[in-house]
Amino acid sequence: MKIGLFFGSFNPIHIGHLIIANHLVEHTDLLEVWFVVTPHNPHKKKSTLLDDYQRLHMVRLATESYHKIKGSDIEFKLPQPNYTIHTLAHLEDKFPQHEFSLIMGADNLSQIHSWKNGDLLLERYSIYVYPRVQDTDINRGAYPTSVHWVDAPIIELSATQIRSMLREGKNIRPLVPLEVFDYLEKNAFYRK
Template sequence: MKIGLYFGTFNPIHIGHLIIANHMAEYSNLDQIWMVVTPHNPLKKKSALLDDYHRLQMVHLATEDYPKIKPSDIEFKLLQPNYTVNTLAHLQEKYPNHEFSLIMGEDNLKSFHKWKNYEIILDRHEIYVYPRLSDEKDILKLKNHPKIHLVDAPIVEIASTFIRENIKKGKNIRPLLPPKVWDYIDHNNFYRK
């Protein structure tokens, strides 16, 4: 089975994440998309993150009506801070019959050469890249690599930061979230302080 791994803090998961995941599930050769909730991204402040359990629960709520999209807490069990290369090795060992690929935005591809052991990742795994609004002059070093697939997915520019900031301001951002995720955030009074 071909599994696409879509990593994120999902703080919170929003319709943009679902649009990309569903597009990959329906319009690529991937059989399933696993939404891998990352416990701590070294580039983000830990204090700004909701508890791991709550973010995982929101991914469960957002994906339960999508049979090809599954939540994953695989990184919760690994030493932190964790690197993608370690997660991939762990998954390959745990699920030897699955073939794992990465899903990332074009913006992440630009800095991919800075990832720990990126050559190993590229040697062993395919990468599916969805477009992001970016400067046309930017040269993507790896764009023509045979294991990198540029997917003509919709460009979705919704940021979790924008959602959190506007919940705090009392703005109505409900259209940007799956209804069950909004209900969970509202019920638990998240992002209001």
Template sequence: MKIGLYFGTYNPIHVGHLIIANHMAEFADLDQVWMVVTPHNPLKKKATLLDDHQRLEMVFLATEDYPKIKPSDIEFKLPQPNYTVNTLVHLQEKYPNNEFSLIMGEDNLKTLHKWKNYEVILDHYEIYVYPRISEEPENIELKSHPKVHIIDAPVVEISSTFIRNNIKKGKNIQPLLPPKVWEYIDHNNFYKK
């Protein structure tokens, strides 16, 4: 099975994340997309970051009606701080019959050369890239790499930061969230302080 890994803090997961994950599952040559919830780095203080399991629960609620999209807590069990290359090795050992690839935005592709062991990632894994709005046309060197696939996905500019800030201000941001995620956030009074 060919699985695309879509990493994020998902604080909270929003419709933009779902649009991209679904587009990759339906229109790229992937069988499934795993939304990998990245754990809170214990060395960093992040007052606005919800607990790992609360964020995983929101991803579960958002994806339960999408059979090709699965939540993943695989990084919760790995030593912190963790690097993507370690997660990939761990997954390959745990699921030897699956073929894993990465899903990332164009902005991440631009800085991929700064990642730990990025050459190893490029040698062994396909990378599916979705477009982001940028001020000037990007000349990203890695765009032409044979393992990099630019997917003509919808450009979605919704940020979790925008959502958190506006919940705090009492704005109605309900259309930006999957209904079950909105109910979960509202019920638990998340992001209001």
């Protein structure tokens, strides 16, 4: 089975993540998308993250009604900080029956050479890239054929914006799945 891995902090997960994931399982050869909740992205400060299991719980709340999309805690069991190349090796050992591909925004693709073994990722794995407004000038011809450019909706929404709105007491209800909104409200996450 061909599975797309959508890595992220999901701090919190929002409708933009779900729109992209759903588009990929409906319009590409990916049969499932797994949201891989990353405990510690080496490019981000861990102090800004909500607890790993709280973020995973929100991802599972958000995806429970989608049959082809699910949350994964696979990186919780791996050494930190998490590197995509190590996670892929672990998944290939654990699930040899699956073929794994990466999902990322064009902004992340433009940074992939700074990642641990970024060139190896480009060489060994299919990468499904969705567009971002700020990346309209990317030279698509500079990337290997393993990079698949997906004509997905451009979503200009970020978890950073949502956290900021929550701190300011603004209504984020339209920006996250209802189950996630209720969970955020009940626990008053990101309010301070």
